[in-house]
Amino acid sequence: MADRPSDLLPSRRDVFFEGIHDGMPIALGYFVVSFTLGIAARNAGLTPFQGFLASLFNNASAGEYAAFTVIAADAPYLELAIMTLIANARYMLMSCVASQKFAPDTPLIHRILVGFDITDEIFGITIARKGPLNPYYNYGAMSVAMPGWSIGTALGVIAGNLLPVQAVSALSVALFGMFLWVIIPPARDNRVIGALVLASFAASFLSAHTPGLMELSAGTRTIILTLALAAIGAAFFPVKDPSADREEDESHAA
Amino acid sequence: MRHDIYLYLLVMSAVTLAIRIVPLTLIRRQIKNRFLRSFLFYVPYVTLAVMTFPAILETTQTPVSGALALAAGIALAWYGASLFKVSAACCLIVFCVEWMLLG
Numbered sequence: 492m493a494d495r496p497s498d499l500l501p502s503r504r505d506v507f508f509e510g511i512h513d514g515m516p517i518a519l520g521y522f523v524v525s526f527t528l529g530i531a532a533r534n535a536g537l538t539p540f541q542g543f544l545a546s547l548f549n550n551a552s553a554g555e556y557a558a559f560t561v562i563a564a565d566a567p568y569l570e571l572a573i574m575t576l577i578a579n580a581r582y583m584l585m586s587c588v589a590s591q592k593f594a595p596d597t598p599l600i601h602r603i604l605v606g607f608d609i610t611d612e613i614f615g616i617t618i619a620r621k622g623p624l625n626p627y628y629n630y631g632a633m634s635v636a637m638p639g640w641s642i643g644t645a646l647g648v649i650a651g652n653l654l655p656v657q658a659v660s661a662l663s664v665a666l667f668g669m670f671l672w673v674i675i676p677p678a679r680d681n682r683v684i685g686a687l688v689l690a691s692f693a694a695s696f697l698s699a700h701t702p703g704l705m706e707l708s709a710g711t712r713t714i715i716l717t718l719a720l721a722a723i724g725a726a727f728f729p730v731k732d733p734s735a736d737r738e739e740d741e742s743h744a745a
Numbered sequence: 746m747r748h749d750i751y752l753y754l755l756v757m758s759a760v761t762l763a764i765r766i767v768p769l770t771l772i773r774r775q776i777k778n779r780f781l782r783s784f785l786f787y788v789p790y791v792t793l794a795v796m797t798f799p800a801i802l803e804t805t806q807t808p809v810s811g812a813l814a815l816a817a818g819i820a821l822a823w824y825g826a827s828l829f830k831v832s833a834a835c836c837l838i839v840f841c842v843e844w845m846l847l848g
Contacts, residue, residue, distance in 0.1 A: 507780035511789035513776050516832045541750055548758035549803060565748055568756050575760040581792060583762070586768035588785045595774055602773075614826070618789045620801045656806065657847075661840035663804040664814045668835035669794045670828070675789060699799055709800065716831035717792040724791070725783035 494636040503627045504618030512633020517612045517632065520665035524552055525640045526654060529647015531556055535563035539645040546644035547637065550610050553710045554579040555644075578710045584717060585614045592617065592624040608633045611675060615673040683728040689719055810842035 501509070525546055532542040537559070549555050557578040561571045586609055593602065605626050609617075613632055620628060678685040698704040698712050707715075776782050798815065804812040814835040821831045 493798050513828055516829050517818075520832065530805050530816050531805045537750060540755060541816055545754050545757065548754070549761045551761060554761060555757075561751050562748075562750065567750065568748065571753055571756050574758050575757045576764065579761050579764050583764045583768055584788050584792065586765050586771060588788050590769050590772035591776060591782070591785055593769075593773075599770060602769045603766055606769040607762065608763045609769070611793070614789065615793060652791070657803050657840065657843060660806045660810070660843060661836045664801060664811065664818075664835040665832045667797050667801040667804075668814070668832035669828060670797045671818035671826045671835075672822045674793050674797075674824075674830040675819055676825065679823055684787070687791050688785055688794045691791045692798040693771045695795040709796075713792060713795050716795045720791045720795075721787040724787040725780050729783040730786050 498524050503546060506625050506627040507631040507634075510628040510633075511635055512631075513616045513628075514613075514632030514635040514671060514735075516665060517616070517742060520612070520662065520669065521636055521639040522643040523654070523659060523662040523689040524666065525643030526647040526667060527659060528552060528559075529644040529649075531559045533648045535559040537562070537648060539648040542648040543641045543645040546641040550637065550640055551576075551579050551581075551582070553708070559709070578619075580612075580616075580714050581710065581717065582609050584714075585609050586613075589614065594623045597624075597626070601641065605629045608637060610667055612636070612637070619673045619702055646690060647655065683724060687720055687724050691716065746796045805839050807846060808845050809846065810839040814840055 504552060521625060528540075528546070529542050530547065532555075537545065545555055545558070549558070554575055557574050561574050586606055587606065589609060594607075596606070605617075605624070608629070608717075613629065614635060617624060617629060674684075674688055678688040692714050698716060699709075704712060704715075776785070801806040801815050802811040805814070817838050818831050818835045821834055826834075
């Protein structure tokens with residue numbers, strides 16, 4: 492990240508390949524996680540092709556998993572819609588954040604295409620990248636991440652429990668490693684972010700063990716804690732005017 | 746199975762895509778409100794941190810390997826390691842620790 496030439500304007504092609512480069516570990520992690528998701532899809536009665544379609548258009552682990560349990564129960568369509576809405580609601584927040592990283596004159600088509608694959612991980616590398624959002628970076632990452640996710644799901648439906656449990660366990664932390672790569676450098680450089688990250692760890696741990704909260708799904712707890720902690724941060728440590736905001740943006744990308 | 750799987754897929758995909766695309770296309774100007782801007786600035790760090798811990802302890806076969814991967818990931822990211830190195834180190838540590846502990 493630090494040695495990336497940011498002052499000279501890279502071509503679309505360069506940016507696209509930069510996206511592929513950063514999307515590669517995501518694609519590998521996706522492949523493994525979606526493989527296990529495919530097992531859930533098979534249990535819900537989906538064919539490999541249906542699993543492929545579900546993952547291609549949803550790109551969501553918890554959301555798809557929740558949806559497959561609804562499908563497996565043969566529940567009403569409305570229930571599936573509500574379940575999907577709750578499990579994926581955090582993407583609405585991420586989409587709001589990403590909207591602020593776009594240059595205001597960005598054409599609608601780029602906004603739609605980038606929005607298509609706002610996942611936890613793609614969102615992470617999008618935020619970590621310096622300067623305004625370049626859609627070609629996202630397209631590069633999407634070009635490897637989306638096949639990894641959707642083909643992995645299809646193979647999971649076909650091959651079930653083929654991968655040894657040791658490999659699944661080891662590879663399952665790849666995505667967490669990526670989250671840490673996104674949040675730790677800014678937490679080191681910005682005290683407020685650092686304190687918020689620590690508070691998030693603590694609050695997340697406590698809420699997972701507190702009666703009344705622990706019964707909620709992990710996705711719902713994530714939304715509640717995100718709203719609460721980010722609001723506290725914004726109320727007590729508001730960021731400076733937009734130009735200062737941009738400076739912070741650059742320092743945490745380095 | 747009384748419901749059609751393809752209709753199920755259509756419903757879930759429509760909801761998910763609307764969640765992702767609608768804010769991105771509707772909010773087309775920079776938000777001026779200071780609280781909102783600050784809020785959106787902090788959201789990614791909080792939300793990724795909340796999703797990481799304690800979940801990382803629960804996805805591995807034993808919490809010990811997850812905890813060590815977490816510590817290593819934080820240390821490597823702190824000293825500026827690349828995305829690939831941080832991710833790969835976390836995986837490697839889980840694999841080695843579980844190989845030693847669980848055989």
